[in-house]
């Protein structure tokens with residue numbers, strides 16, 4: 001039974017502690033033990049288990065590799081000649097061009113042409129399969145180099161180019177991910193040997209100098225992407241329906257039920273159906289703050305895409321449009337449902353609904369995987385905000401059960417009952433589609449959701465800003481640098497101290513370009529005002545959201561009594577803005593606040609009144625008009641991965657790390673006499689007071 005009383009459309013939402021749905025929404029890796037059978041077009045996806053006892057089929061390319069016959073090497077490029085029914089499953093990063101013929105990738109057909117697709121295929125997710133589906137389209141002109149060397153005729157020729165983004169070296173910083181992308185440091189390479197007629201080994205190809213690698217022999221611990229047949233049917237319906245109102249599709253389902261994968265299939269099918277027109281993108285509203293493929297960590301986002309998303313979008317690496325984020329600060333809406341809904345509404349209305357042009361773009365919405373108990377009430381509220389035309393419910397349990405009309409699943413009843421109720425309450429004609437989801441037993445996924453969150457944080461802070469992202473048909477290529485942040489000095493940014501009186505502040509504020517205040521999300525259990533030790537405990541070594549707020553609004557807050565309380569004698573402290581005040585001022589539909597990105601606070605220097613801070617996106621902060629906007633920082637619960645704080649010393653970097661530790665220049669960590677393995681003797685000073693603890 002739900003922990004919540006039935007909700008009225010105008011009722012405030014509240015969350016009941018320790019209710020049964022807590023587990024569902026939380027990031028715990030305690031996934032359901034039931035294993036689900038998805039519907040598939042041909043063979044079942046090898047990765048999806050029917051029962052605990054069933055052995056998973058292996059993953060491999062349906063391709064008999066023969067060097068210089070159907071594989072051609074040209075420097076950084078490998079050409080593969082495929083015949084009808086053959087397929088390539090590759091891991092790593094590559095730039096794909098279809099040289100001749102056509103391919104089906106994750107349920108969408110791609111034709112030969114000059115388009116270059118950046119594919120990111122980490123082993124954390126099911127690998128895309130490049131399937132040759134043409135048998136007679138090879139009539140195009142081939143370049144002489146290919147004609148000369150490929151003596152045989154192939155239905156499809158694909159060109160794969162290296163794409164070393166440095167993501168492959170993330171293992172240098174965090175060993176957890178050392179095999180996530182194909183790399184020449186940690187991977188073992190399949191050897192491909194070309195035999196002469198006399199049996200001598202002539203050439204061998206071990207993929208060491210490539211950023212990708214085909215899976216040529218059966219592998220049991222990887223997964224391959226195979227959209228179920230009803231997803232393909234759904235995507236056909238999605239692109240074929242010519243309605244006057246653009247579609248707004250909400251995708252609902254449990255964690256790991258395939259929501260993002262289905263969303264990408266629908267997006268790619270749509271873009272394919274309109275032939276990738278640059279000014280006709282598709283809109284993606286990703287409102288899952290925990291497991292987002294499209295947003296900044298612990299944020300919700302609206303982005304537009306006009307180029308296909310093949311493989312993972314773990315790092316927001318696919319481009320071809322724009323992206324706006326709102327930082328929520330937690331991985332689950334349950335932490336502050338009202339604030340979460342405020343951010344969703346703000347994002348949706350400002351970026352989509354209020355813009356006459358954008359509103360004509362079809363919208364796909366990736367929902368949080370919290371669909372039990374209170375999560376259902378939240379869905380009801382989101383339906384009210386977004387007014388979807390369609391809701392796809394990815395059911396991840398017994399597939400046969402939900403195909404029957406009288407499925408007596410209580411949870412379904414609760415969810416679908418409320419969705420139906422919302423149709424009447426909001427006078428909305430919503431098409432509800434039940435579809436099969438996938439379900440992976442957590443042991444068959446390479447990384448837990450917590451580990452993937454760590455990956456997202458690291459890749460966010462180590463991405464080299466690309467200020468020239470184009471929206472052309474070629475997606476932009478991100479670049480990363482996984483040296484520990486601690487190896488470079490943080491920026492020193494002044495802050496406005498509490499010593500300013502409301503009168504003096506008005507005269508000085510317009511000139512001030514530093515940080516004008518800090519807030520802690522969900523701070524209601526912090527004793528206020530805070531002293532310097534408490535401020536350091538909360539902010540040292542923490543990830544913060546950076547906001548630009550309108551100067552007038554800032555002054556309103558500053559002058560309010562709650563901010564100005566200065567019973568603590570430490571007047572050198574930064575201005576502290578209670579979160580209730582922050583929410584009140586920057587609540588629904590407030591366009592007086594803008595989220596600029598995330599930063600990591602290294603430390604606070606109270607003498608010089610400065611924050612030492614790492615800012616990956618300095619440009620967006622520099623572009624602020626400081627006479628009209630002031631900067632404030634918000635602390636949620638996105639945490640700095642331990643590997644950032646205690647960088648691993650390896651090879652030539654060893655000396656550098658040792659020196660750092662020797663001189664006790666490592667902040668945040670209390671060290672015992674010796675360094676130990678496994679970080680046991682490290683004590684990280686990272687303890688924000690948790691709500692309800």
Ligand SMILES: Nc1ncnc2c1ncn2[C@@H]1O[C@H](COP(=O)(O)OP(=O)(O)OP(=O)(O)O)[C@@H](O)[C@H]1O
Pocket residue numbers: 045047124125126127223224225226227228253254255256257258259260261262288291292368369438440445449
């Ligand atoms: N049709 C499919 N065939 C094989 N693997 C799939 C399929 N759909 C999804 N997967 C894999 O299942 C896992 C979960 O998929 P996905 O991330 O799309 O689910 P989700 O519901 O969006 O998850 P979350 O709630 O955590 O965001 C991923 O590893 C993905 O690659």
